[in-house]
Amino acid sequence: MSRRERGIEVIVELxxxxxxxxxxxxxxxxxxxxxxSGFVNSGHDLACEDFPVYLRGQADMSRGIGLDPxxxxxxxxxxxxxxxxxxxxxxxRHYLNDSLKAIGGHIGYTIRPSERRKGYGNLILRELLRExxxxxxxxxxxxxxxxxxxxxxxxxxxxxELESISEGKCRYWIRxx
Numbered sequence: 561m562s563r564r565e566r567g568i569e570v571i572v573e574l575x576x577x578x579x580x581x582x583x584x585x586x587x588x589x590x591x592x593x594x595x596x597s598g599f600v601n602s603g604h605d606l607a608c609e610d611f612p613v614y615l616r617g618q619a620d621m622s623r624g625i626g627l628d629p630x631x632x633x634x635x636x637x638x639x640x641x642x643x644x645x646x647x648x649x650x651x652x653r654h655y656l657n658d659s660l661k662a663i664g665g666h667i668g669y670t671i672r673p674s675e676r677r678k679g680y681g682n683l684i685l686r687e688l689l690r691e692x693x694x695x696x697x698x699x700x701x702x703x704x705x706x707x708x709x710x711x712x713x714x715x716x717x718x719x720x721e722l723e724s725i726s727e728g729k730c731r732y733w734i735r736x737x
Contacts, residue, residue, distance in 0.1 A: 570643050574650070574687035577622070577637040579615050585639055586611045588646040591672045599670045601649065624654075633657055638691065640671075640684040647675040648684045652691055656701065663729055665701035666692060681714045689718060693736040702732045 589603040603614050620626055624634040633653050640648035651668040653660060660666075669684045685702075692700045702720065704711040706728045716722075720732035 571641075572683055572687075573641045574684070574691070575639050575641060577615060577618050577639065579612070579619060581611075581615055581639070583608075585646050588639070588672050589649070591674065592649060592670055593673075599649075599668050601670070629657070631657075631659065633660065636691070638684075638688065640680060640687065642675075642680065642683075647672055647678075647680050650684050650688045652688055652695070654695055654697075661701065663703050665703045665731070666697060667700050667702050681710065682717055685714055685718050689734060689736050697736050700734050700736055702734065704730050704732075706730050 586606070586608060589601065589606065592601050593604050603611075606614055618637045621632070622634055622636040627634065633655055635651050635653045638650040638652065639646045640650065648669060648671045653664070653666050656664075656666065667685065667688050669681065669688060671678075671680045671684070689700060702715055704715070706725055708730075712730060712732075715732045715734065718734055720734045723731040723733055725731075
């Protein structure tokens with residue numbers, strides 16, 4: 561897909577994690593760091609030689625292999641590429657357990673710090689909602705910290721309806737279709 565940004569056409573692509581992902585994705589994961597505002601990045605401190613093992617683990621997670629069902633559900637990892645450069649990480653949970661219904665929801669995403677404030681959060685959420693629809697999810701739950709105004713605005717721009725705020729956490733529902 562292409563998009564106009566500041567009068568220039570850019571190529572935007574949401575790619576599912578691949579065992580062939582390379583150094584560019586590794587560098588993005590490292591730049592994102594451990595995560596923030598509820599997004600957890602378990603690959604932030606990987607050594608380069610451990611990256612293939614990380615990718616295999618994430619691929620297994622998307623197929624539900626080796627998961628403790630009381631703590632985890634199948635989750636597909638995506639990378640947002642703009643003009644061939646990875647700029648964001650997305651997570652799409654295939655369904656929710658009780659824990660994820662409270663905090664976490666179906667979708668999580670982050671944009672690498674060097675690429676923020678360019679509209680990519682809105683892009684990745686829109687693309688993840690399309691992927692959710694393909695997986696049969698009619699409405700996606702997203703949660704964020706109450707004081708995370710940028711994420712709240714992105715969710716609302718994408719049709720998010722605030723269900724509740726409890727203990728500093730917002731719960732938004734967004735139709736996927």
